Amino acid sequence: MDVSRLKSIDATSWTLPLREGESRGEVRLFADAALLAAMDDKVIEQITNVARLPGLVGAAMAMPDAHWGYGFPIGGVAAFDPDQGGIISAGGVGFDISCGIRCLRTDLTADDIQAHARGLADSLFGSIPAGVGEEGSIKLTPGQLDEVLTGGAQWAVRKGYGAEEDLEYIEERGCMSGAVPAGVSELAKKRQRGEMGTLGSGNHYLEVQTVERICDEQAARAFGLAQGQVIVSIHCGSRGLGHQVGTDYMVSLAKAATRLGLDLPDRELACAPINSAEGQAYLGAMNAAINVALANRQILTHLARRVLGHFFPEARIETLFDVSHNTCKPEWHEFGGRRRLLYVHRKGATRAFGPGHPGLPERYRAAGQPVIIGGSMGTGSYVLAGTRESENRAFSSASHGAGRAMSRSQALRQWRGREVIDVLAARGILIRTKSMRGAAEEAPGAYKDVDAVAEATERAGLARRVAFLVPRVCVKG
Amino acid sequence: MEAADVYFEHDADIGVIGRGNTVEEAFVGAARAMFAIQTDLDSVQSIEGIEIDFEEGDLELALVRWLNALLGASRERAMALCEFGLARKGSHWLGWARGERWRAGLARGTEVKGATLTMLSVLHGAACWEARCVVDV
Numbered sequence: 001m002d003v004s005r006l007k008s009i010d011a012t013s014w015t016l017p018l019r020e021g022e023s024r025g026e027v028r029l030f031a032d033a034a035l036l037a038a039m040d041d042k043v044i045e046q047i048t049n050v051a052r053l054p055g056l057v058g059a060a061m062a063m064p065d066a067h068w069g070y071g072f073p074i075g076g077v078a079a080f081d082p083d084q085g086g087i088i089s090a091g092g093v094g095f096d097i098s099c100g101i102r103c104l105r106t107d108l109t110a111d112d113i114q115a116h117a118r119g120l121a122d123s124l125f126g127s128i129p130a131g132v133g134e135e136g137s138i139k140l141t142p143g144q145l146d147e148v149l150t151g152g153a154q155w156a157v158r159k160g161y162g163a164e165e166d167l168e169y170i171e172e173r174g175c176m177s178g179a180v181p182a183g184v185s186e187l188a189k190k191r192q193r194g195e196m197g198t199l200g201s202g203n204h205y206l207e208v209q210t211v212e213r214i215c216d217e218q219a220a221r222a223f224g225l226a227q228g229q230v231i232v233s234i235h236c237g238s239r240g241l242g243h244q245v246g247t248d249y250m251v252s253l254a255k256a257a258t259r260l261g262l263d264l265p266d267r268e269l270a271c272a273p274i275n276s277a278e279g280q281a282y283l284g285a286m287n288a289a290i291n292v293a294l295a296n297r298q299i300l301t302h303l304a305r306r307v308l309g310h311f312f313p314e315a316r317i318e319t320l321f322d323v324s325h326n327t328c329k330p331e332w333h334e335f336g337g338r339r340r341l342l343y344v345h346r347k348g349a350t351r352a353f354g355p356g357h358p359g360l361p362e363r364y365r366a367a368g369q370p371v372i373i374g375g376s377m378g379t380g381s382y383v384l385a386g387t388r389e390s391e392n393r394a395f396s397s398a399s400h401g402a403g404r405a406m407s408r409s410q411a412l413r414q415w416r417g418r419e420v421i422d423v424l425a426a427r428g429i430l431i432r433t434k435s436m437r438g439a440a441e442e443a444p445g446a447y448k449d450v451d452a453v454a455e456a457t458e459r460a461g462l463a464r465r466v467a468f469l470v471p472r473v474c475v476k477g
Numbered sequence: 478m479e480a481a482d483v484y485f486e487h488d489a490d491i492g493v494i495g496r497g498n499t500v501e502e503a504f505v506g507a508a509r510a511m512f513a514i515q516t517d518l519d520s521v522q523s524i525e526g527i528e529i530d531f532e533e534g535d536l537e538l539a540l541v542r543w544l545n546a547l548l549g550a551s552r553e554r555a556m557a558l559c560e561f562g563l564a565r566k567g568s569h570w571l572g573w574a575r576g577e578r579w580r581a582g583l584a585r586g587t588e589v590k591g592a593t594l595t596m597l598s599v600l601h602g603a604a605c606w607e608a609r610c611v612v613d614v
Binding site for chain 2 (some may be wrong): 040042067068069070071074091094095096131132133134135187190191193194195200201202240243244246247250251254255267268270404406407408409410434435436437438441477
């Protein structure tokens with residue numbers, strides 16, 4: 001990225017000064033100089049376009065892991081006020097609505113799983129439907145699917161896929177309100193018929209990890225994390241239904257924007273005022289898709305527990321937290337000296353409530369919300385805690401992943417899937433996938449340095465590091 | 478396997494390109510490029526067919542709708558697609574595709590979630606029509 005146009009506010013925040021005659025909201029990028037320099041120029045172009053959207057409150061922001069997306073950059077955060085003509089954008093949420101990470105803590109240690117690692121990898125791979133064309137065993141009738149659309153993870157728990165305690169540690173207690181199943185097309189519903197309890201492909205994964213390092217003892221205690229402990233992380237989203245909702249509304253919102261006279265800097269920012277019929281229709285359908293994602297991760301949690309329970313019948317496997325990173329949610333925030341209901345888009349960004357936030361479960365109230373930065377399959381992931389400072393800086397938002405350092409095509413030219421898997425196996429990381437193409441695209445070298453992203457996230461005051469997790473087994477689609 | 482020149486760079490996702498003497502041919506090429514991300518098209522048997530039917534006056538949006546309609550129909554039927562055809566009369570588009578249900582022997586690539594409005598263009602260049610957009614994977 002050409003950083004010469006940017007003005008440094010401090011070591012990890014930057015703004016883009018207005019040009020003469022330019023009219024837009026503020027742009028704010030959070031990253032250190034090295035991460036910023038490595039970002040694609042498209043990030044600044046896209047976040048500047050977001051800053052031109054009506055009803056923006058505060059700055060249009062890019063997180064330290066930001067990279068070129070569609071409409072919004074991935075790692076983009078923007079809040080809109082419905083009473084000031086604020087908009088909701090399908091591009092600001094993405095196709096994989098409510099894609100996110102479920103983190104499970106166990107009372108197992110690295111030593112416990114050492115002898116069973118191969119069996120565990122094979123069994124997880126056999127039990128978790130992953131990859132293009134794979135279907136799950138749960139087939140829902142249209143009526144049952146409507147229950148999922150309104151019930152989310154609560155529906156899954158009612159059906160026996162997990163425990164009531166899980167819900168306490170899922171955003172919105174596992175059920176997003178405001179879902180309107182009637183706003184979800186029949187095709188979207190049909191696409192979900194075979195896809196409940198499936199992982200998908202691309203950057204989605206189910207990993208068995210161990211805690212390599214504790215960075216914040218106090219928060220780690222609150223989160224129930226200790227060095228050497230086994231963690232299971234599940235990264236996936238709303239599958240075919242969410243993709244179709246994104247598809248359906250991307251085009252209809254683009255047309256609505258033209259009809260409503262919204263002067264969009266780029267058509268891919270397809271949006272409508274939150275208080276318009278089109279905006280409300282998308283919101284209702286998106287909320288329904290969020291519930292599909294929450295239910296999906298709950299089912300995958302159940303499947304993972306079943307496999308782990310086979311090898312370790314006495315193991316305790318509890319939900320640490322479930323956080324989405326592709327959403328637009330109504331939230332109360334202090335801004336301009338008053339409390340306001342804002343619609344916060346987080347496209348590839350994680351909500352990060354600070355200590356004391358009423359939306360947090362009691363157990364985490366003092367420490368702040370668990371924030372998960374998923375890394376590549378060869379490096380590791382971070383658990384962080386939300387900060388009070390983040391509320392003022394970024395409407396309580398933080399990074400969501402390492403972020404890609406190169407395109408998938410570049411990665412395909414540089415690596416062979418088999419070679420990536422063998423190299424990682426030699427390092428004690430067992431990869432299970434049907435897609436050699438996927439393994440090459442997801443090579444660890446194709447991602448940014450997750451340490452640098454987590455450090456910049458902390459230095460920017462968005463969240464503070466609690467623990468670093470390294471992968472032992474990774475199931476990829 | 479599709480040639481490398483039917484793809485273009487995007488940080489997180491993949492850009493697909495279709496070329497042809499007509500818009501319809503270019504759209505068919507873009508569909509081939511997109512479905513080749515998911516599997517090796519040469520391995521897919523032409524056993525079952527699907528039909529795509531839509532109204533769209535905007536050429537660029539028509540490309541997105543065509544690709545997304547194919548994705549939707551293929552996922553609904555759990556099919557891998559390998560052959561495509563498209564005809565247009567005014568703003569009415571009538572397309573078809575053939576392929577088979579996913580089976581164990583088909584290579585698994587990367588799942589495509591949807592065609593986006595990013596880098597979307599349908600243009601007549603010096604020699605042919607070219608249709609391109611970024612697909613989300």
